[in-house]
Amino acid sequence: MPEILSQLVNDYALRFSSPTDDLLVEVEQFTKENHHDPGMLSGPLQGKFLEIFSRIIQPEAILEIGTFTGYSALCMAKGLKENGELHTIELRENEVRIAKNFFAKSLQRAQIILHHGNALEIIPTIKKEWDLIFIDADKTGYIDYYELTLPLLKKNGIILVDNVLFHGQVLEEEIRGKNAKAIQAFNDHVSKDERVSQVIMTVRDGLMLIIKK
Numbered sequence: 001m002p003e004i005l006s007q008l009v010n011d012y013a014l015r016f017s018s019p020t021d022d023l024l025v026e027v028e029q030f031t032k033e034n035h036h037d038p039g040m041l042s043g044p045l046q047g048k049f050l051e052i053f054s055r056i057i058q059p060e061a062i063l064e065i066g067t068f069t070g071y072s073a074l075c076m077a078k079g080l081k082e083n084g085e086l087h088t089i090e091l092r093e094n095e096v097r098i099a100k101n102f103f104a105k106s107l108q109r110a111q112i113i114l115h116h117g118n119a120l121e122i123i124p125t126i127k128k129e130w131d132l133i134f135i136d137a138d139k140t141g142y143i144d145y146y147e148l149t150l151p152l153l154k155k156n157g158i159i160l161v162d163n164v165l166f167h168g169q170v171l172e173e174e175i176r177g178k179n180a181k182a183i184q185a186f187n188d189h190v191s192k193d194e195r196v197s198q199v200i201m202t203v204r205d206g207l208m209l210i211i212k213k
């Protein structure tokens, strides 16, 4: 699928953004060499954004839906308060195994809790109020994840949502793919929701930033 952000712009932005640490370089390299769909990983630019954003808000509790190989969780965990926790949920066993190994190498390892299973079933079992939620799993589940987690988000808490431009497919006159349709339905859903304010940032594949009023 074509990416909508030009490679030149991306390379330029990367060149003038702070470099990632060795562990993130290892996660990215491992994922590229060993996973059939490495494009799912947030990558250095979005990862640095997630890290700096998390450092700004200094969350006590972060929820991530869709761990994959652990890249974005490692980035966001850097901003946690000293006693803070990041909970991340992954459906697939293979990804859980990979992420677990990488989390064990992180300075924040004691603060990262990895859950294996379907996010829709796991979320209600974690008794926490969240400062920051990152929705980045199956696109057809986005509205359900949003509705399930918004009541658990603190006032002025933030939900970040990945892939809201879905490789540009939401810009097409007739949106065809199942996932692109699901993303469009999600964007419509949030835009009508009086409980929040939101902005779509044209970083990578589109990142929506939602604040709970």
Ligand SMILES: C[S@@+](CC[C@H](N)C(=O)[O-])C[C@H]1O[C@@H](n2cnc3c(N)ncnc32)[C@H](O)[C@@H]1O
Pocket (backbone or CB within 6 Å): 040, 041, 042, 043, 065, 066, 067, 068, 069, 070, 071, 072, 073, 089, 090, 091, 092, 095, 117, 118, 119, 120, 136, 137, 138, 141
């Ligand atoms: C786009 S990847 C996440 C990428 C990761 N957040 C990052 O930036 O590196 C989406 C992940 O969500 C997982 N996933 C899909 N459906 C899920 C569900 N119902 N519950 C939990 N995880 C799910 C997939 O197995 C996949 O690893």
